[in-house]
Amino acid sequence: MTLSLYDTASREVRDFVPLRPGTVGVYLCGATVQGVPHIGHVRSGIAFDVLRRWLTHRGYDVLFIRNITDIDDKILRKADEAGRPWWEWATTHERAFTSAYDALNVLPPSAEPRATGYVTQMVEYMERLIDRGHAYVADGNVYFDVMSQPDYGSLSGHKLDDVHQGESAGTGKRDPRDFTLWKAAKPDEPSWPTPWGHGRPGWHLECSAMATSLLGPEFDIHCGGMDLVFPHHENEIAQSHAAGDGFAQYWLHNGWVTMSGEKMSKSLGNVVSIPAMLTKVRPVELRYYLGSAHYRSMLEYSEGALHEAAAGFRRIESFVKRVAERVADVPVGDVNDDFAAALDDDLGVPAAMAAVHNAVREGNTALEAGDAQKALAVAASVRAMTSILGTDPLDEHWASSADSDDAATGALDVLIRAELDRRAAARAAKDWAAADEVRDRLAAAGVDVTDTPDGAQWALKTKD
């Protein structure tokens, strides 16, 4: 079977045919490093880590680029509020993203370009756009002339009359639908020299410049969260096509992690950070949970679903470990046909996971019936399948998640739950003062309490 992928641009599932046989170039829009990562950010990383692992399994040499946006309004504002240099703010949060990806076994990209490292390429890009009549300069800003690009709107389906870029008006913009390629310098803001004066990059231009610098003017797959379809990816396409580049051949978009149906996002404030999650479950269990839905579906966060997923993972883990203890070391074997068919069908992870669980059931039956060789073969296959999903229970990556941390977290959970029970009893008795006292004391000790439909939940406060 061949791999087929849902391409947002053509709105259909298409057989995947790489531009150059045997190699695949993938570009994923990475983080704007303005704060600590939340589970939504990492879901995007995980979804396309599975794509990468599957392509590699299928024999392709995959070049996987995930960028870092290290200059942006939010980074400047937050660094300023904290009284810290913007570059320190960006670097600190870049490290937080790197450790979150590492903790969850997201493979490091082939390259991780930072926007500030590609200013020369951005200037060249703008020169090409200006020369070809698609961009103009006004007061040191450079804008893209949307009406000059006949296929504008093709990715998102936006009609030209409905285009709102969601950016400030900008001095000298000829048409409100035009978008900013480059922002003129403001006093006290970082800036870089260009032929049109000092300034700093616009977000959309960065990604076109980084993607084409590393993967060439035409490459295979461009990925990102579905929030990026418009305007970010629409504008990347406009710039790139206007510059004469073929750009991405397939556009893949992941659904969100949501809370009460809304996108988990820093600006809405409904975020769960990775360290907070790792006080509840092990990293491999969190990875299993975040990778469990189809990449295009929404994943509504709930603590109940998280624990259910963790229990699902433990069923796989306990089978593989029992075989390792009772029979022999379990090698990494090969995936079974159901699993392969599921992933070939637009990365159908839920069906692929069902194939894993069917295999586990079959393996457990074999083990109980004393058929050690069959159990061993099934366990080897389970290792192969889970390693594509990044959750092989015997992957040495997980060996480092120290047991002592688990024990400490477990002990803390018992103590905090006792406090939360006291608070629940006080609330039931309408003794609000006593209930608030518990909450305040936990807050002072660095513990956040959130009331959810599953009851009160706790997490250690994270710095932001």
Ligand SMILES: Nc1ncnc2c1ncn2[C@@H]1O[C@H](COP(=O)(O)OP(=O)(O)OP(=O)(O)O)[C@@H](O)[C@H]1O
């Ligand atoms: N809740 C979410 N669920 C799934 N993917 C997400 C979520 N939030 C962000 N992403 C994806 O993570 C990647 C990096 O996102 P980016 O740094 O631009 O964050 P963002 O969308 O501005 O969110 P926030 O405001 O919370 O930081 C993008 O591909 C984005 O689409």
Ligand SMILES: [Zn+2]
């Ligand atoms: Zn991007």
